[in-house]
Amino acid sequence: MRKILLIGITAIFALSLAIANVYAGTPQTIQTTVNATVGSTFSIAFETNGTYVSYPGASGLTAAVDPASDLNYLDNHSTLKPDIGIIVKSNENIQWFLKTATAGGSLAGKLLYYLPQPTVDGTVTNGTLTNPVPGEGNPWPKIPNGTIYTSGLDKINTPNGTYFGMSIGVTGSGLAPGSAACNLIFTLTQTP
Amino acid sequence: MFYIKTLYIRVVSLTIFLLMAAFQNVIALDQSISTTMNVTVTPVFSIGFYSDANILYSITVPFSDVDPTKSMVYPNGRSENDGKSDTGVVCVSNIGDAWYLKIQGIYSEGIPDAAVKYYYDQPYNRNTGKTADGSLAFNVGWRPIPKEATTIYTAGNTDSVNTPFGTLSTFSFAVDPRGLDADKTYTVSVTYTMTTAP
Numbered sequence: 001m002r003k004i005l006l007i008g009i010t011a012i013f014a015l016s017l018a019i020a021n022v023y024a025g026t027p028q029t030i031q032t033t034v035n036a037t038v039g040s041t042f043s044i045a046f047e048t049n050g051t052y053v054s055y056p057g058a059s060g061l062t063a064a065v066d067p068a069s070d071l072n073y074l075d076n077h078s079t080l081k082p083d084i085g086i087i088v089k090s091n092e093n094i095q096w097f098l099k100t101a102t103a104g105g106s107l108a109g110k111l112l113y114y115l116p117q118p119t120v121d122g123t124v125t126n127g128t129l130t131n132p133v134p135g136e137g138n139p140w141p142k143i144p145n146g147t148i149y150t151s152g153l154d155k156i157n158t159p160n161g162t163y164f165g166m167s168i169g170v171t172g173s174g175l176a177p178g179s180a181a182c183n184l185i186f187t188l189t190q191t192p
Numbered sequence: 193m194f195y196i197k198t199l200y201i202r203v204v205s206l207t208i209f210l211l212m213a214a215f216q217n218v219i220a221l222d223q224s225i226s227t228t229m230n231v232t233v234t235p236v237f238s239i240g241f242y243s244d245a246n247i248l249y250s251i252t253v254p255f256s257d258v259d260p261t262k263s264m265v266y267p268n269g270r271s272e273n274d275g276k277s278d279t280g281v282v283c284v285s286n287i288g289d290a291w292y293l294k295i296q297g298i299y300s301e302g303i304p305d306a307a308v309k310y311y312y313d314q315p316y317n318r319n320t321g322k323t324a325d326g327s328l329a330f331n332v333g334w335r336p337i338p339k340e341a342t343t344i345y346t347a348g349n350t351d352s353v354n355t356p357f358g359t360l361s362t363f364s365f366a367v368d369p370r371g372l373d374a375d376k377t378y379t380v381s382v383t384y385t386m387t388t389a390p
Binding site: 040042043044045046058059061062063064065066067068069070072084086090092094107111168170171172173174175176177178179180181182183184185186187188189190191 | 220221222223224225226227228229230231232233234235236238284286287288319353355356357358
C-alpha cells in the first residue's frame with residue numbers, strides 16, 4: 001500500500017516535472033503568412049489646397065501683360081507661395097521625367113517659369129532640374145516643350161509623392177495687344 | 193478527366209500570372225494634366241530717352257566753350273570718333289504697324305541753318321542685340337537738323353513689333369561756329385517723334 005502510494009506520488013511528481021518542462025522549456029511557435037499585393041502607382045495631379053498655392057487646381061491662370069516687360073507675373077502671384085503645385089507619385093522604381101508643353105494660341109512659347117528643387121515629405125530631392133533656379137533679378141527660363149525634371153531617388157516616392165511648387169510668368173516680347181491664350185500641359189513619363 | 197481539367201486550370205492560371213508579371217516590366221503609360229493660360233496684352237507705342245556709359249546726354253547737350261577757329265565743335269566731353277553718342281532714344285511698339293522716327297529743330301534767333309548738325313546711323317534692335325532691320329532715310333553722315341519734322345528712320349519687319357526692349361537710335365551733334373557771334377548763347381530745341389504716319 002505504501003509502495004503503491006509511493007509509486008503514485010512518484011508518478012504524479014514525474015508527471016508534474018514533465019508538465020513543468022513543457023511550460024518552462026522548449027519554445028513553442030506558430031506562424032502565419034501574410035500575402036500582400038501592392039498596386040502600381042504612377043500619377044500626376046495639381047495641388048488643390050489654396051493654402052499652399054495661389055491657383056488651386058491650376059485653375060483660372062490669368063495675367064495682365066505689359067509688353068514692355070520681359071517678365072509679367074500672374075494676376076494672383078504672391079511672393080509667399082508658388083502659383084501652382086504639381087504632385088507626382090510613383091512606386092514603379094523606374095526613373096521618371098516631368099515634362100511640359102505649351103500648345104495652341106499666340107501665347108505658346110511666351111511662358112516663363114520659376115521652379116525650385118522639389119520635395120518629398122518636405123525634404124528636397126536629389127533629382128535634376130533641367131534649368132537651375134534663376135538667381136534674384138535673373139531672367140526666368142521659358143517653359144519648354146520637354147523635360148523640366150528628372151527623378152533621382154524619388155523614383156519611388158509614395159505615399160505622398162514628389163511636390164513641385166512652380167510660378168509662371170509671361171514675357172511681353174512680340175505680343176500684339178489684346179487677348180492671348182494657350183494650353184499648358186504637364187506630363188509624367190518614363191520615357192526620357 | 194478531373195485531373196486533366198485541374199492541370200489545364202493550373203496551366204491557364206500560371207500563364208495569366210506570368211503575363212501579369214511580364215506587364216509589370218512594361219513602361220507605364222504617360223500621365224498628363226493641363227491648364228489654360230489667358231492673358232491680356234496692353235498696347236504700347238512709346239519713345240523715351242536712353243542713356244548708358246556711352247550715351248552722355250538726354251534733354252540737354254552742352255556746348256560750353258565753342259572754339260570759333262574750328263569748323264566742327266563737339267559737345268562738352270566729346271571728341272571726334274570717340275565711340276560715344278550725345279543722346280539715345282528708344283522706340284517701343286507692339287501695335288504691329290510700321291512706325292517712323294522723325295527729327296525737327298527749333299532754332300533760336302540768329303543761328304544759320306547749317307550751324308548745328310546731327311549724325312545718325314542704323315539703330316539697334318535691343319531685343320536681338322543687332323542692328324535693326326529698318327531703313328534710314330538718308331545716307332549716314334552729318335546733316336543739318338531740319339526745321340520741319342523729317343523722317344530719318346522707317347521700322348523694318350522685325351522692329352515694327354519690338355517689345356519688350358525696343359529699338360535704340362543714337363545721335364551725335366556738332367556746331368559749325370562760323371557766322372556765330374562771340375559771347376552769345378544759341379539754342380536749338382530738338383524734337384524726336386515716333387509716329388505711324390510716314
